[in-house]
Amino acid sequence: ATLAPFVDALPRPPVHRPAAGDTLRIRMARSTHTLHRDLPPTELWTYDGHYPGPTIEAHTGVPFDVVWENALPTTHFLPVDHAICGAEKDKPQVRAIVHLHGAKVPHTDDGYPEDWYVPGKARRHHYPNAQDAATLWYHDHAMGINRLNMYAGLMGLYLLRDAHELSLGLPSGDFELPLVLADRLLHADGRLYYPDSGDAKAPWVPEVFGNLTLVNGAILPRADVQARRYRLRVLNAANGRFYHLRFRDGRPFQVIGSDQGLLAAPATVRSVFVAPGERVDLVVDFAAARGMAVELMNDALPLMRFAVGAGQVRDDSRVPATLREVPRLTEASASKTRELTLDEYSDCIATPMLMLLNGKRWHDPVTETVKLGSTEMWNLVNLTEDTHPIHLHLVRFQVLDRRPYAVDEYMEKKTLRYVGPAQVPPPHERGWKDVVQAYPGMVTRIVATFDGYPGRYAWHCHLAEHEANEMMRPFEVVA
Ligand code: C2O
Incomplete structure (x- = not known):
């Protein structure tokens, strides 16, 4: 059966804003989630019970620590392949280590794949935040099983801001939306399905493609927005799917940043091709779409709807023609x-x-x-x-x-x-x-x-x- 589109509100992950020297504690554990109004609850493995995990908002020059606690079950609910390097039979089945993707950190804080630890243990990571503003994200990186841990839900956003970016006047607050995209396969009873090769001794498959895309953990959600500019922080967190993003009505939008922060100048496009792991920071203007529905698409398939309010609103945000200096390397x-x-x-x-x-x-x-x-x-x-x-x-x-x-x-x-x-x-x-x-x-x-x-x-x-x-x-x- 097909699921009714655009009935669930776009979820927004909770936000942490640690101050200098703070220690944040985040716990990996099993939790259940309603991915769509008409689906039974789905078991996911998440950070602090949220999928995506809590968004960590950091500021350049403000260092802090995160203690990542592994409180996961000791057996995996997805097919571990013991023939894969790092996941051999002598290794504990469930292991975890958090990588902050895109961060410049000492190697002991980076989430090296072999630095995994088992349920019951925790690890403190120091994040210096000594780099330019960027859309970073954190996800599991445990050797041999991180594809399963990520698929289970272990990921979240980490938005690093800096004074320069904040001075630009880009859409912010309620007008900045994170969009974490990840495709999944589900059993009819709502359970996650991760495909296997059919060989119980070597269940690994070379690629996984879901038939449903979760946008911030919801299937075909709807965001009620105003007729103004929005900044969308898009992350492709899928295991294997590339997204060809565009709006159904073909409206242009401005790409203002990529993985490691702002571009030199906004680039106006009508579509963008995003690989797993990549981020796109974009600004879309709904001012001319008052009272209309604008769908975000992956090629011909809708991912979510923006339901634009009928009222006229004041929009003080801007997208400067120059965003920052990016010296071109040769x-x-x-x-x-x-x-x-x-x-x-x-x-x-x-x-x-x-x-x-x-x-x-x-x-x-x-x-x-x-x-x-x-x-x-x-x-x-x-x-x-x-x-x-x-x-x-x-x-x-x-x-x-x-x-x-x-x-x-x-x-x-x-x-x-x-x-x-x-x-x-x-x-x-x-x-x-x-x-x-x-x-x-x-x-x-x-x-x-x-x-x-x-x-x-x-x-x-x-x-x-x-x-x-x-x-x-x-x-x-x-x-
Ligand atoms: Cu080595 Cu996003 O990962």
Whole structure:
């Protein structure tokens, strides 16, 4: 049966605003949720009983701690694959570790996949908030099972603000809405369904796509809005689905920021393609839509409705033509270039499919050893037939360009021959990023300065099922 659309109000997660030196305590536990008026309650694993978890609002220069307490059950309700690296039979079934995605933090506070702990334990993370305003988010990162923990609901937003951004006059308060998108499959009784391969010994599947999208935890919700500008902080928190966002009436909107904060200038578009892990910060103006319904779509499928009030309202917000300075990094700014392949093997005997970064597994010795403070260019040579959203912990980077190359020749001889001109990213991708869509048949070049802290961090494909099956590697920043 199809669910009646737009009957539930868009939920807004509760907000924490810690002061300098505060310690916030957030507890991971099982909780039940009504995802739609007409559905029985669904068991989720959440932070503090909320899906998405409480939004943490931080301010640049205001450090605080969060104690993340693991109060989850000791057995998993989704299919753990013991053949997967890090989830072997000798490991506890339920483990958790929180990664603050996009944050510049010491490696011990980052949520390194092997820093997991079991129910009954807690871990204190220090967040220095010494970086520009950005739409960050937190989610589970426990080795071998974070795809299940995230699917179960362990994620939330972390909005970092700074004085510059606050001075711009962007829509704020009630006029700034977080939109956390994630698709799910549900059993008829409302239980979460996570697909498996059919092999009980190796249930891992390479991709998970749901037939329902939760927007802040609700299916096809409705937001009652005023006829004015709104700032939408969109996060694609899906395990595997890319969203092609647009409004049903084709109205243009302004992208003002991406993963790591504001762009140099707003980019006016009619649609935007968002990969798992990516964030889009956008402003839409409903002033001309008084009394109308405006639907946010993923291609041809509605995700939610904005029901615009009939009254005329005063709107003092603005979107300045210049948002901030974003110095454009160039090839010449990098002191080192690495050629790194994205690989997929399907002829493997151990697993039906295996995806790797640079032909290496997680446990192979570290190959990306980077000097603290140095700038590097990483050329991501995608040998597979899919787009992979590649995420680096710790750093922000810029996308230099994407360029088609002869894939078969590279596979045979390991020589890189370009077969077309380099394509610079569109304006909305020219800001600071921490996830990049590496297209098939292309070399995607990114440039990052590795400042912050020495230590071991992770880089990986943000398709959660790929990441789980070896498409994740450590990198080491050395002083
Ligand atoms: Cu959003 Cu390593 O992850």
